[in-house]
Structures are given as C-alpha cells and as structure tokens.
Amino acid sequence: AEFWDFLMDESVSFSKKQTLENLSYAAFGLGNKTYEHYNEMIRRVDQRLENLGAKRVGERGEGDDDGTLEEDFLAWQEKMWPEFCQALGVDQNQSKTGPRHAVFKVQELSLYDQDKVYLGEIGEWLKKDGAAIYSAKRPYNAIMTSKELFKTSDRSCLHLEIDISGTNLVYQTGDHVAIWPTNNELQVNLLAQLLGLQGKLDHVIQVEAIDSAASKKYPFPVPTTYRTVFRHYLDISAVVSRQTLMSLVDYAPTESSRKLLKKLSADKETYRVLVGDVTRSLGEVLQMLAIEDSLPPEGVFASVPFDLIVDSLSRLQPR
Structure with missing residues (x-):
C-alpha cells in the first residue's frame, strides 16, 4: 500500500530529482x-x-x-x-545452470519428545494452561460424523456433521465452513514408495528454512513425520505442475525418463494430454515414468531430495 501511494502521488520525487529512465x-x-x-x-x-x-x-x-x-x-x-x-x-x-540450492534443511531426529511430535495438527501446541482460541490458523476438530452418500457411483458426496459447542466459534446461517482434508492413503504410500521412504514413514523429522530471513521458518508444524507431511501437510493429490516436473529432470533414473520429464515440463500440449486432462498427481506421474522404463517402483526416485518435494508442493488447504 505504501508503494502504491508513493508511486501514484502526482508530486512523487526521486533522489537527485531524476525520473526512472x-x-x-x-x-x-x-x-x-x-x-x-x-x-x-x-x-x-x-x-x-x-x-x-x-x-x-x-x-x-x-x-x-x-x-x-x-x-x-x-x-x-x-x-x-x-x-x-x-x-x-x-x-x-x-548461460550455465549452477547447482541447486536447498531451501529447507531436513533432519531425521533420534531424540525428541513424543508428546510434541505433530501428527496432523494445523496450529502450534497450546501453552500450558493456555485458553484455546480457534481460527483458520488453529482450526477446531469439529467433525462428529462423516459418511459417503453415494455407495454405487463414481460420484463422491460426503455428509458431515460438526459440533462447535464449547468453543469460541459462532456459526450463522449463510456462513462458510471450511474443512481440512486428508490425503488418500494410496497417494501417501505411492509417493513414499517411489521416493524410497516407504520404510521411513514414521521417522520423526525437523524441517526448517535455511535462510534465516525467510518469511516462514517452518513450512508446517514440526517436529513431525514423513507420513504426516504426506498425509496432512502437502497437497500431494493435486495435479502436479510443469514447474515441479522441470525441477525433477536432474533426478530422473534413466535417459528416457529424463527426456519425457523435460518434454512434459516444456511442451504444454504433451503436459495437457498426459497430466492435466487425466489429473495425474506427482506420485502418479513418477509411477508412469517407472512403468514406461519397466522399473520397479520401490525407490526409483530415491535421489530426489525431500526438501525439494517440500519446496515444490503447495500446502494442503481447507475445502
């Protein structure tokens, strides 16, 4: 807002009374x-x-x-x-592309307080004897009932019942209700398998920004586990972006998968046909590449740094 007001001011002036030539x-x-x-x-x-x-x-x-x-x-x-x-x-x-610079530091912990490990909580832990004030940043676990209405159809429609009694939350007719989703367990296991993390899903990890001046020190509540990150914090089920696919080119296991990744990230039409129109997630695209090369899925993309996955995928958002 300050930049806008400064720039739009008819009497705006710059150092040495120069223009912006x-x-x-x-x-x-x-x-x-x-x-x-x-x-x-x-x-x-x-x-x-x-x-x-x-x-x-x-x-x-x-x-x-x-x-x-x-x-x-x-x-x-x-x-x-x-x-x-x-x-x-x-x-x-x-121009030469230099080595990739990691944005996050990922550390597997051997010593930690189990009671302080986040397993899907969105907000920070309450301080001892602290009163809970619920908001979008600290949502309340209000769902009492969740059931699928269509049993024999490809359609999915959930019936949800929520209870906000005893909270500071107030609902009036016409208000919006946002529900935090959980990723499908098949997607969680698929991505973990391809990245070589299947046997480490419950390892406790610390993830934090390397840059001390970063706007967010932690991308999600930590310490947590690989499983929790895939299940609750990263949007691993979304259609993977071309930009994310480009970042994975250097980690392709074969020359043919490398070429296909480059084509998917550079060619809009190829991306539309193989990814966009069929709504393939990151795990599903990596699985497709493994199948194309007749490679077993276990750890086929284990060389991909976990911090790159964290940096490339968006946070899971309420629906």
Whole structure:
C-alpha cells in the first residue's frame, strides 16, 4: 500500500530529482477474471512506471487465478527471458545452470519428545494452561460424523456433521465452513514408495528454512513425520505442475525418463494430454515414468531430495 501511494502521488520525487529512465523492469500481475477490475493493479503500475520514464522488458503478463494461473506465468516467462537476456547483453544459450540450492534443511531426529511430535495438527501446541482460541490458523476438530452418500457411483458426496459447542466459534446461517482434508492413503504410500521412504514413514523429522530471513521458518508444524507431511501437510493429490516436473529432470533414473520429464515440463500440449486432462498427481506421474522404463517402483526416485518435494508442493488447504 505504501508503494502504491508513493508511486501514484502526482508530486512523487526521486533522489537527485531524476525520473526512472535508468530503471528496467519486468511485470507480471495476479488477477481473477470473475472480478470487474481484472489485473487493474499491474496495469496501472505498469502505465505509471512508463510515464515516469522506466522501460519494461518484454510484455506485461497477466495471470488468471480463476483459470490456469501457472500456465499463464510459464507462457509469459518463456517470452520474457530471451528479451531480458537481450536487454542485459547476455547470450541465453551460453548461460550455465549452477547447482541447486536447498531451501529447507531436513533432519531425521533420534531424540525428541513424543508428546510434541505433530501428527496432523494445523496450529502450534497450546501453552500450558493456555485458553484455546480457534481460527483458520488453529482450526477446531469439529467433525462428529462423516459418511459417503453415494455407495454405487463414481460420484463422491460426503455428509458431515460438526459440533462447535464449547468453543469460541459462532456459526450463522449463510456462513462458510471450511474443512481440512486428508490425503488418500494410496497417494501417501505411492509417493513414499517411489521416493524410497516407504520404510521411513514414521521417522520423526525437523524441517526448517535455511535462510534465516525467510518469511516462514517452518513450512508446517514440526517436529513431525514423513507420513504426516504426506498425509496432512502437502497437497500431494493435486495435479502436479510443469514447474515441479522441470525441477525433477536432474533426478530422473534413466535417459528416457529424463527426456519425457523435460518434454512434459516444456511442451504444454504433451503436459495437457498426459497430466492435466487425466489429473495425474506427482506420485502418479513418477509411477508412469517407472512403468514406461519397466522399473520397479520401490525407490526409483530415491535421489530426489525431500526438501525439494517440500519446496515444490503447495500446502494442503481447507475445502
């Protein structure tokens, strides 16, 4: 908000009373086409920067959160980088990719307090004698009954009954209720098997950001277990993104699986047919690659660092 107010101020001034003629920038906005003022923020900021003398590198990108936001970003990025390199006088084809830098440190613990191990809890432990105040960050386990309504159909519809008596929560007719889901156990076991973690699912681990200045020190409540991370904290059942597949290329077990991973991450149509349209999760794509190479699934992608999985997959969100 401060940046917006500063930039839009008609009397805005900069050091040495100069304009922004020495500023080059790339611009990608986040919006939603269901709203009236789609990507209005980035459009106005882009126009204002140009009016102040700045030069945009490449086209302005606009992502639609109601559609394929990641695809919008990847399509913009593919066009932007060549122009970015040209603006800097850098040969994109000569650039070298350095070693990957881990974002999280993962440590398997041998000494820990079993009572302090998180096994699916969303919020932090309550302090001793602390009063529980429930919120989106500390949800209440209110479900009393959960049953499937369709027994003989491919459709799934759950009947849920919740009880919030004795809490600070208040429900009025018309309010939204968010339910925290749990990943399918088949998905949990499949991904663990492929990553070589099947025999370590209940090992207690500590995961924390390496960068001390990171906005979040812990990606989810810790200490916890591999099983809990897959079951409760990471969205392992979601359709795996092209960006995630690209990050796995260097860990492919064979040259053919490496080539297919590169094609899936670079070719939008191949990705749509083999992943998007059939809603394949990360585990299901890795399983497909193993089957293509006639490899046993156990540990076929064991070389993939666990911190890369944590960094690549989104947190499981309430529905």
